[in-house]
Amino acid sequence: MEIKIEKTGERQVTLILIGRLDTSVSTAAEREVRPLYDYFEQEIVIDCTQLEYISSSGLRILMHIAQQGWINHCEIYIQGLQPNVYDVFKTTGFVHLFKFKD
Amino acid sequence: MAVLLIMWATIMSFVFVITRNSTAREVESRYEGIMLHANEKIRGVLSDVYVAAINNTSVIENNLDNPDKLQAHLEQMVKLNNYMSSCRLIFEPDFYPQRGHYFEIYAWRDSDGVIKGKQMNEDHPDFLTHPWYQTAYKRDEGDWTPPYFDQAASQQLTTTYMTHIRDKNGNKVAMLGADVSLEWLRLRHKRIDAQNHERFEKGFKEKSYSFVLDNDGTYLIHPNEDLILKTTFQEVASQTADTADDEVANHMRNHESGSCKITKDGVSSVLFYSFVKYAEWTVVIVVPEAIINHQGNVLGAIILAVMLFGLIVIFFLSRALIRNIDQLRKTTAQKAGIEQELKIASHIQQSMLPKKYPPYPERPDVDIYGEIVTAKEVGGDLYDYLMHDDKLFFCIGDVSGKGVPAALMMAETISLFRCEAMLDTDPSNIISRMNKTLCDTNDSYMFVTLFLGVLDLKTGQLNYSNAGHEPPMLVGTLARFIYVDNNIPLGLRPEWEYTNQTILMDRNEILFLYTDGYTEAETANHEQFGRDRISNRANRLADLHLDARQYAHQHFETAQSFVGDTPQNDDISLMAIRYLPQPTYGSLYHRCLTLGNDVEEVVELTAFVNSICQDLQMNETATTYTTLAVEEAVVNVMKYAYPDREPSHIILEAEANDLMLTFILHDKGMPFDATKAAEVDVEHQAEQRIEGGLGIHLMRHYMDHISYERKNDENILTMQKIIEK
Numbered sequence: 149m150e151i152k153i154e155k156t157g158e159r160q161v162t163l164i165l166i167g168r169l170d171t172s173v174s175t176a177a178e179r180e181v182r183p184l185y186d187y188f189e190q191e192i193v194i195d196c197t198q199l200e201y202i203s204s205s206g207l208r209i210l211m212h213i214a215q216q217g218w219i220n221h222c223e224i225y226i227q228g229l230q231p232n233v234y235d236v237f238k239t240t241g242f243v244h245l246f247k248f249k250d
Numbered sequence: 251m252a253v254l255l256i257m258w259a260t261i262m263s264f265v266f267v268i269t270r271n272s273t274a275r276e277v278e279s280r281y282e283g284i285m286l287h288a289n290e291k292i293r294g295v296l297s298d299v300y301v302a303a304i305n306n307t308s309v310i311e312n313n314l315d316n317p318d319k320l321q322a323h324l325e326q327m328v329k330l331n332n333y334m335s336s337c338r339l340i341f342e343p344d345f346y347p348q349r350g351h352y353f354e355i356y357a358w359r360d361s362d363g364v365i366k367g368k369q370m371n372e373d374h375p376d377f378l379t380h381p382w383y384q385t386a387y388k389r390d391e392g393d394w395t396p397p398y399f400d401q402a403a404s405q406q407l408t409t410t411y412m413t414h415i416r417d418k419n420g421n422k423v424a425m426l427g428a429d430v431s432l433e434w435l436r437l438r439h440k441r442i443d444a445q446n447h448e449r450f451e452k453g454f455k456e457k458s459y460s461f462v463l464d465n466d467g468t469y470l471i472h473p474n475e476d477l478i479l480k481t482t483f484q485e486v487a488s489q490t491a492d493t494a495d496d497e498v499a500n501h502m503r504n505h506e507s508g509s510c511k512i513t514k515d516g517v518s519s520v521l522f523y524s525f526v527k528y529a530e531w532t533v534v535i536v537v538p539e540a541i542i543n544h545q546g547n548v549l550g551a552i553i554l555a556v557m558l559f560g561l562i563v564i565f566f567l568s569r570a571l572i573r574n575i576d577q578l579r580k581t582t583a584q585k586a587g588i589e590q591e592l593k594i595a596s597h598i599q600q601s602m603l604p605k606k607y608p609p610y611p612e613r614p615d616v617d618i619y620g621e622i623v624t625a626k627e628v629g630g631d632l633y634d635y636l637m638h639d640d641k642l643f644f645c646i647g648d649v650s651g652k653g654v655p656a657a658l659m660m661a662e663t664i665s666l667f668r669c670e671a672m673l674d675t676d677p678s679n680i681i682s683r684m685n686k687t688l689c690d691t692n693d694s695y696m697f698v699t700l701f702l703g704v705l706d707l708k709t710g711q712l713n714y715s716n717a718g719h720e721p722p723m724l725v726g727t728l729a730r731f732i733y734v735d736n737n738i739p740l741g742l743r744p745e746w747e748y749t750n751q752t753i754l755m756d757r758n759e760i761l762f763l764y765t766d767g768y769t770e771a772e773t774a775n776h777e778q779f780g781r782d783r784i785s786n787r788a789n790r791l792a793d794l795h796l797d798a799r800q801y802a803h804q805h806f807e808t809a810q811s812f813v814g815d816t817p818q819n820d821d822i823s824l825m826a827i828r829y830l831p832q833p834t835y836g837s838l839y840h841r842c843l844t845l846g847n848d849v850e851e852v853v854e855l856t857a858f859v860n861s862i863c864q865d866l867q868m869n870e871t872a873t874t875y876t877t878l879a880v881e882e883a884v885v886n887v888m889k890y891a892y893p894d895r896e897p898s899h900i901i902l903e904a905e906a907n908d909l910m911l912t913f914i915l916h917d918k919g920m921p922f923d924a925t926k927a928a929e930v931d932v933e934h935q936a937e938q939r940i941e942g943g944l945g946i947h948l949m950r951h952y953m954d955h956i957s958y959e960r961k962n963d964e965n966i967l968t969m970q971k972i973i974e975k
Contacts, residue, residue, distance in 0.1 A: 171885045172852035201874060203881050204945035205849075232874045239951050240944055 149173040151180040160191040162227075163213070166198040169206030178209050185213075189221045193249060197228035202236055214245050225249040262557060266550040273546030278509070278537075280450075281458065282522050284442060285535045288460065289524045292435065295333045296394065296411075296529050302331045303392065303411050303428040310339065310415050310426060317346060317355060317369060324357035325367040327428070335359060335404055335431035339415065340378070341424040352378070358403055386412035387425060394529060397432060397470050397479070407432040407470065407478065409529075432470060435462065439471050456517050456538035465530035467499060483534075490514055498523065502532045511539070592654065596628045599657050602664050604635060607799055615707050615832050616642055619798040620825035623806060623818065630656030630698075631765050631821035634664050636671055640707045643671040643680075646763040646825050647700035647719060650739075655694060663688065663698050663740070677702045677715035678750040681740070685717070689744035697739040701763060710755040710829055710842050715748045720769060720781075724753065725760040725801075727857035729788030730846055731781070732761075733897040754842035754901050755829040756858065760801055762788060767822035771809045774816045779809060798826035839865065839906040847888045847898050847919075855884055855902070862904050866911060872974045876911070879952040882945035883915055883924065883967060891919020891965065906973070915967040923958045924949065924967060 150166040163184060169177060184192060194210065202210075217224045226246040229237060237243045306327055313319050324337045336358035346353050350371030357367040382395045392413025400408040408429050415424040439460050447457050462471040467482035477486075483502065487495035492513045498521060501508060507524045518539040525532050600622070607619055620633040630649025635642060645667050649656040666684040674680050681702045688698065701722060703714035718739035721731045735749045755761065764784070771779040787808045791801060802824045809822060833839075843858045845851045859880050863873035880902070887900055901916040930943035950956060955970040 168856070170852055170856060170881055171849045171888075172856075174849075201878070203878055203885070204948055205885065207944055232871055235871075235875075236878065236948065239948060 149177060151177055153181070153183055156193065157191070159189075160193060161187055162193040162195050164195045164198070168201040169199060169209070170201060170203045171205040174205035174209060177206070178212070181209060181213060185216045185220070187220060187222055191223045191225065192217055193225045193227050194246075195227045196230070196233060199230065199233055202233055204240075207236070207240055207242060210242065211245065223247070258561060262554055265557070266554055269550040269553055270543065270546035273549050274542050277450075277542045277545055278520065278522075281446075281520075281535050281537050281542075282509070282524075284446065285460070285522050285524050285533055288439070288442065288462075289526050289533045291438065292462070292526050292529055292531065292533065295434070296409075296430065299331060299334050299428050299430050300392075300394075300411050300528070302327060302334060303413055303426055307413060307415060307426060310424075311417070314415070314417060314423065317349065317353075321355045321357065321367045321369060324355055325365050328357045328359055329365045331428075333430055333434065334428055335406070335408065335433075336400075336429040338427045338429070339424050340383075340427065342422070343378070345423055356403075383412075383425070387414075387422070390414070396464060396466075396468075399479070400429065400431070404429075404431050404433075407436070436471050440473075443473060451541050454538065454541055454544070456519075456540060458535060458537040458541060460533070460535040463502065463532045463534065465503075465532075467502065470531065495521070505530070512536075592628055595654060595657055596624065599628060599660060600624070602661060603633060609635070610637060613637070613707070615830050616705070617798040617828040617830060618642070618644070618826070619802050620646070620823070621802060621806070622821050622823040624821050625652075625767070625818045628653055628657045629767075629821035630660045631767065631823040632660045632664055633763070633823055633825045634667055635825075635827075636668060638672065639675070641675060642705040642707060642827070643667075643675075643703075644705070644763075644825070644827065645700055645702040646722075646765065646823060647698050647717075647740075648765045648767075648821075648823070649698045650696050652820075655696060659688075659692075659696050659698065659741075662691070663700070667702070671704075675704055675713075676750065677704050677713050678748045680704075681715045681717055681748045682746070685740040685746060685748065686744045688741040692741045695742075697741040699739045699766075701734070703761070705755065705761075705827065705829065707829075707831070709840075710757070710831060712753050712755050712761070713750055714752075715750055717748060720764060720766055722761055722763040723785070723788050724755070724844060725762055725788055725792050726756060726758070726843070726854055727792060728851060728854040729762070729785060729792050730848075730851055730854070731785070732844070733846060733899055751899070752901075753844035753899050754903065756841055756843050757829060757831050758795070759829055760796075760798065761827045761829075762801065762805070763825040763827075764805070765821065765823040767818075767820040768805070768809055768824060770820065771813050771822065772816060772819065773813050779812050783808075783812070798828045801828070802826045839904075841904040843902045843904075845884065845888075845900045845902070847892050847895075847900055847917075849885060849888055852881060852885065855881060858902070858904075862906070862911070866906055866973055867975055868911075868973060869975065872971070875952040876971050879949045879969060879971070880913055882949040883913075883969060886924065886945050886949075887915065887917045887919055887922075887965070887967075891917050891922060893920070909973055911971045911973055913969045913971075915965075915969070917965050918963060919965060921960050922965060923960075925956050925958045 149168055152164040154162045154164065156162040161184065163181060214224050224246055225248065227249045309323060310320060313323065320339060324339060328334050328337050336356065339355040341353045343351050352371055354370045356370060357365065359365055386393060386395060392411060395410045395412060397407050397409040400406055408431050410427045410429045412425050412427050414422050415426055417423045443459050451457050459473045461469060463483050464470050467484045468479060469477040469481060472478055484499040487499050494510050495512045498510050502523055505525045509520055509522045512519055512521050519536045520539060520542055521534060521536050523532050523534045603622060604620060609618055610616060618635055622631050629652050633646040635644035647663060649659045649663065663684065666687055670680040670683050681700065699719040700717045701714065701719040703712055705712045715737065716734035717737045721734045723729045724732050732753055735751060737748045738746055769779055769781055769784060787805065791804050796804065805824050841862055843855065845854060856877055859877045860873060863876055884900060884902065892898060898918055903914040905912045924946050927943065927946045930947050953969045954972050957968045959966050
């Protein structure tokens, strides 16, 4: 599992998730995404192009990002979901929590 | 010994002679000192009187016209000089015609010490014609007369210093005679002899004696007073057979000083003689040799006695020492013997351990290897295994303490294990019975930590019981310590009921066992290897797919490179058991996994499910969803079944036929039926969503069938997935 946070525009920050986001790495991942909570009134793009796998522990982290984003008046977008992962989003209703970008 | 005695005797004689001679010389110098002192005294006394006489000649010469004044002056001279016994002034005939033809003034100290004086004329004896007077008169210088008996006045042996008195024209008009009585010298020599006899010569038959000779050898002072003035030393010497004394007489005449040995009346003596200047006398002391040598003999004898005593002491000491050395030699030999026996014991001990590798060549389903690297001393580490009824019985342990007692207890423990493992298949029963027997025979309060396992090679089920030993590691994709109950070591309490635990071993998994010699391997800085390092190392080795022997060896090398050159202070025992179940045709596909209730171990789970899906040739999507469902089920147990976080094992079994893959999840946590959990509303917005339930939702969604039962205090969740290829 690899997590990167990049500033990709004047009002845009991108979270890049690479690999498997399962329970064994969730504690570390939770810690690594925390800098996102400091952005206000910005666009947060979660780039899932390289995300191979996500379990409920990973979904929970995305939910925290979403909840904190709404509090901080940020727009949250998901970008580039692989089919298997998209299926998990669909199954859990997470497709309704995020806006999607191509 | 004889050589020693001869050496000793030689040294003794040498020491004796040196001591005797040097002491004799000391005694000789003592007598010499006495003699020289006498010499000085004579010289001093005569010199005093001589000086007095010389100093008074001018006064007398200036007062020749007044005989009465001269008498007073002579009285004064006698008074002022203690050793001057009397004094006289003998005038030439008719010097004072009115006082008679002969005239003499005389002053003397009478027997009461009172000074008296008188003037004499014709009626006193006629000095002037005496030969000694004539001799003195003819000489121009003053001189001492030979000693004589003063029959006229003192009746004592006397010598007189005679010197001329001249008138203003230098003509001899009178002679001044200053008399010295030699009575003091007689008394002094008597006293010296008496003192010598008293101080140095008590108990000797022969005594020393001293005497004084005139310049022609005449006896002046001698203990035998009959000799005085009557005979000479030469005459006496010539009467003896000994010629040494005759020679000495010649030396004396030549005004020499010295010493020599003489023999007189059969007695050997040393004769010391010293010439007295001015008086031209010789002072002599004769000391018997017996006296001179006596002190040296005594001292030498004392030294000999002390040395002899020392020798005897040394003799006894060295005998004791030799005895001690013998004892030491014996002890050393015994010690070497004991060490040899210890070596043999160590060898026997090692030979009790299974050595053959592979131990069961006919069994491809298990690979087992154990080894002990012993420290210097015989230790108490042990491991053993045996097989019957398709079950592998094994144990690893460590006896407290070191040395032979530990080795014996180790041997007993192994014997008990072999015996009890044949009678029962339940580890807690085996270990409890071993404990009771060890307690019965354990008088020295030693104990054994022991891990004892029974691996069913058909199912991979490992039942084990742990008596205070280090927890083994289960090595799959990850290496993790398995949980062990806290049972006390063996040999302490016979009534202790040891508990059983169970895990399942998956294929290719290694159970890695060790003793505290490994965890406590120390560097020179007393840094211990520790469980964390073991865990890290085990994880790194996990991926290498090593066989049991290679795996154990890798760990040994790790420990060795950690401690470096530091000598090993405890046995290090390692044992690895690799489970390799062989698929047989027609049998059900079966796998199993044991995890701790720690979410970190999900990695192991993922690898496990992936490998199953791969075995069953499932497609990627099916594999992902299956993995996800199983992860959710297991994580749910890990997170919520153990609210107290007590460590426990979660066991996952997998079975498959051509159509269906079935997972059976066992846990001993609190009862929970996931099949009855409420559905989550997946349509809710994020701000309204509760976190719980997502996992169960995913699990239920991706599995085709789920069922739950509670059995034997276990939650058993069964999940089924139709195999899509």
